[in-house]
Amino acid sequence: xxxxxxxxxxxxxxxxxxxxxxxxxxxxxxxxxxxxxxxxxxxxxxxxxxxxxxxxxxxxxxxxxxxxxxxxxxxxxxxxxxxxxxxxxxxxxxxxxxxxxxxxxxxxxxxxxxxxxxxxxxxxxxxxxxxxxxxxxxxxxxxxxxxxxxxxxxxx
Numbered sequence: 001x002x003x004x005x006x007x008x009x010x011x012x013x014x015x016x017x018x019x020x021x022x023x024x025x026x027x028x029x030x031x032x033x034x035x036x037x038x039x040x041x042x043x044x045x046x047x048x049x050x051x052x053x054x055x056x057x058x059x060x061x062x063x064x065x066x067x068x069x070x071x072x073x074x075x076x077x078x079x080x081x082x083x084x085x086x087x088x089x090x091x092x093x094x095x096x097x098x099x100x101x102x103x104x105x106x107x108x109x110x111x112x113x114x115x116x117x118x119x120x121x122x123x124x125x126x127x128x129x130x131x132x133x134x135x136x137x138x139x140x141x142x143x144x145x146x147x148x149x150x151x152x153x154x155x156x
Contacts, residue, residue: 024052024053027053027071027073028073030049031046031049031050031071031073031081031093031095032073032074032112034046034093034146035073035093035094035095035133035144035145035146036108036112036114036129036131036133036146037129037131037132037133037146037148038131041091041092041093041146041147041148042091043083043084043085043086043091043092043093046083046093047065047083047085050065050067050069050081050083051067053067053069054067054068054069054071054081055069058080060085063084063085063087063088064082064083064084064085064088064092064094065082065083065085066080066081066082067080067081067082067083068080068081069081073095073097074104074107074108074110074111074112075107075111076097076098076099076103076104076107076142077097077098077099078095078096078097078098079095079096079097079098079141080095080096081093081094081095082094082095082145084147089149089150090147090148090149090150091147091148091149091150092145092146092147092148093145093146094143094144094145094146094147095143095144095145096138096141096142096143097141097142097143097144098141099141099142100140100141100142101127101135101136101137101142103142104135104142104144105127105135114129114130114131114133115129115130116128116129116133116134116135117129124136124137131146132146132147132148133145133146134146134147
């Protein structure tokens, strides 16, 4: 085996040993569509999907389960994905991406054809799409989310 081959094998073994979870092939269509509000939001489904894809949540706070894994959406690195728990008044899915909001909006527009319009003249404006997804500033990164009110329980 060549030095390059041994190095590559060592890197792969190190990643496997450290528990870094690779992105499943369905991540973009499943999570990306949900973040763009192009899919039904069911927090139990997304919690199960993310747990299977990335292992257990890294934390549970603020009415959400937080997941971390090696993933990209629209060519941008995903840093964290959050899904609401049953205590939160909304059902939501959110992600923090290593990208400025204007760069993320351009990447989404190029890849999915969906525009997020600036909705105010604030220093750090929100960007909102017609289906309702929101891109917000998160320090020097972006947070994108889709949130819906919980439906009435059956029988109401």
